[in-house]
Amino acid sequence: MKMTKFFAWLAIAVGVIYFFVPLLGTFEFSLRMRRGEYSFDAYGSVFSDAAFRATFGFSMLMALLTIIFGMLLIVPTAYWVRLRVPQMRPVMEFITLMPLVIPAIVIVFGYLRLYNSSSYIPFTGSTFGTNVLLVMSYITLSLPYMYRSVDTAMRTIDVRTLTEAAEILGAKWPTILFRCIFPNVMSGVLSGAFITFAIVMGEFTMAALLNRPAFGPYLQLVGANKAYEPSALAVIAFAITWLSMGLLQLVSRFSKMAPSRA
Amino acid sequence: MGAGRPFSSSDRNTGFMSTASSSFIDRRTVVDWLGVAPFMIFALMFLIVPTFYLVVGAFFTPEGTLTFKNIADLFTPTILSAYWISIKVSFASSLGGAIIGFALAWAIVLGGLPSWIRSSLLTFSGVASNFAGVPLAFAFIATLGRTGLVTVFMRDWFGFNLYSTGFNLLSFVGLTLTYMFFQIPLMVLILTPALDGLKKEWREASEILGASTWQYWRMVAMPILWPSLLGTSLLLFANAFGAIATAYALTGSSLNIVPILLYAQIRGDVLHNPNLGYALALGMIVITGASNVLYIWLRMRAERWQK
Structure with a gap:
């Protein structure tokens, strides 16, 4: 028993060293900009950079649009599949897993070939079209997470009874969808939204190859040209990930405490 | 869920009902499938067709003739x-x-x-x-x-x-x-x-x-x-x-x-x-x-x- 405990602590110690040294190293490095003393100069330099604000804002907007349109696509579909075409469930599971199997770089390669400016659907022909394509690519990337969290939330409510009750009371389908189904799967929608946010904010491949001024390519550019700012940016990026995951945990804990009303 | 589904499509498509009032049943089936259409179109456009395009393209020359040379060139x-x-x-x-x-x-x-x-x-x-x-x-x-x-x-x-x-x-x-x-x-x-x-x-x-x-x-x-x-x-x-x-x-x-x-x-x-x-x-x-x-x-x- 003593031995077990010793090895358990040893494993934790190895883990703590492996995970905390890089974080500590990054933070320490980000403070080294002024010679001989620690300062937050690198952060000041990052925040005063206009490109930082522009790309950060752009990625925020993209993340928001991804979440809104992704959820408008996925929640009704998941609802419909549960209610009317349950035989489609394995197909849905399969399709929503595919983005984990096919690397992002392959997907975007396909887009560039299929939707270039001389094709039938020239998404990449205009800035607006490319932005639309970028949001679509982010929805594709986050499909596995969004669909799973929504579907899990839908498992805890009785979709059929809710729908029948609403229909008896005379509700039309937009009412059923937005006033019965959406509020009941809000915990799933939110967990999916937070993880999507974390993914989109740091995403590099899609934005770089579609040539959009997003946060990921900006990070890469700074990394290639500056010394201390990258560490400051890494600390900021880590804080964003931590924040989204913290909110996700909060939501899932909250929804576990609240008893299902169905 | 499961056993007590009143209207699963398999019930609807079998038995005399499907011949007796086929137009009504077909419409329900069509509506059922229309509900998943937006998602399927999305998946086709942004996931399946782009991937498929590359997979097929791997077996053709830029001029459009069938070839295994691309695969061979990987080696x-x-x-x-x-x-x-x-x-x-x-x-x-x-x-x-x-x-x-x-x-x-x-x-x-x-x-x-x-x-x-x-x-x-x-x-x-x-x-x-x-x-x-x-x-x-x-x-x-x-x-x-x-x-x-x-x-x-x-x-x-x-x-x-x-x-x-x-x-x-x-x-x-x-x-x-x-x-x-x-x-x-x-x-x-x-x-x-x-x-x-x-x-x-x-x-x-x-x-x-x-x-x-x-x-x-x-x-x-x-x-x-x-x-x-x-x-x-x-x-x-x-x-x-x-x-x-x-x-x-x-x-x-x-x-x-x-x-x-x-x-x-x-x-x-x-x-x-x-x-x-x-x-x-x-x-x-x-x-x-x-x-x-x-x-x-x-x-x-x-x-x-x-x-």
Whole structure:
């Protein structure tokens, strides 16, 4: 028993060293900009950079649009599949897993070939079209997470009874969808939204190859040209990930405490 | 759900009803399928057709005639070595992730540690498994780069120059070490429930029958755990194989791995044959696809014991 405990602590110690040294190293490095003393100069330099604000804002907007349109696509579909075409469930599971199997770089390669400016659907022909394509690519990337969290939330409510009750009371389908189904799967929608946010904010491949001024390519550019700012940016990026995951945990804990009303 | 479904489509399509009032039934069926149409159109446009386009393109020349030359051209030294380095990095990082991740999961489930360690490790794993891409590369440059914290610390305090040992962050070892930062947490997150599923009774029963700890692990726990363990390792492998942002930010284009080669090919046709790029993408899909299929199969085996 003593031995077990010793090895358990040893494993934790190895883990703590492996995970905390890089974080500590990054933070320490980000403070080294002024010679001989620690300062937050690198952060000041990052925040005063206009490109930082522009790309950060752009990625925020993209993340928001991804979440809104992704959820408008996925929640009704998941609802419909549960209610009317349950035989489609394995197909849905399969399709929503595919983005984990096919690397992002392959997907975007396909887009560039299929939707270039001389094709039938020239998404990449205009800035607006490319932005639309970028949001679509982010929805594709986050499909596995969004669909799973929504579907899990839908498992805890009785979709059929809710729908029948609403229909008896005379509700039309937009009412059923937005006033019965959406509020009941809000915990799933939110967990999916937070993880999507974390993914989109740091995403590099899609934005770089579609040539959009997003946060990921900006990070890469700074990394290639500056010394201390990258560490400051890494600390900021880590804080964003931590924040989204913290909110996700909060939501899932909250929804576990609240008893299902169905 | 399940048994009491009043209107599953299979009932509707069979029996005399379908002939008696076929127009009504057909309309319901059509409406049923129309409901999933937006999603299917989305999936076709942004996932299936683009992938399919590349897969088909791999078997054609730029002029449009059928050929296997693109596939054959994958077996040239540059491309072969890119695949080989990619496979090595993915394998090493998934193996390292599996071993350390298993040790951590074991420690928090069976190690008898205080419960706050378990909850904080799981929360941290949720964060760290999503902390990848470009910032992760920055973190490791700041730590193990030429002027990184650990490098400087070892030099100043122990007079030990890490880089004189031939270590280089921008190499196979460095990339493997960096990838493990998101591989280990993923392993912890997936394996912890599997270890939770080991019932206390199995251990007690084997102890009563006189088994040693080693015998218990070898003959009871491991046969139950191995599908989860191997399956998750395969998932980690595919995960590392498709990753590009970390490697690109870390090494630029100095390390010749498949995703970086493909990136360069998309950017500027470095292989001087666009359809060879399709073949390169096809190779990636085949490798990640195979490891994912094996993962799903092993997971189904593993879940038999987690009911």
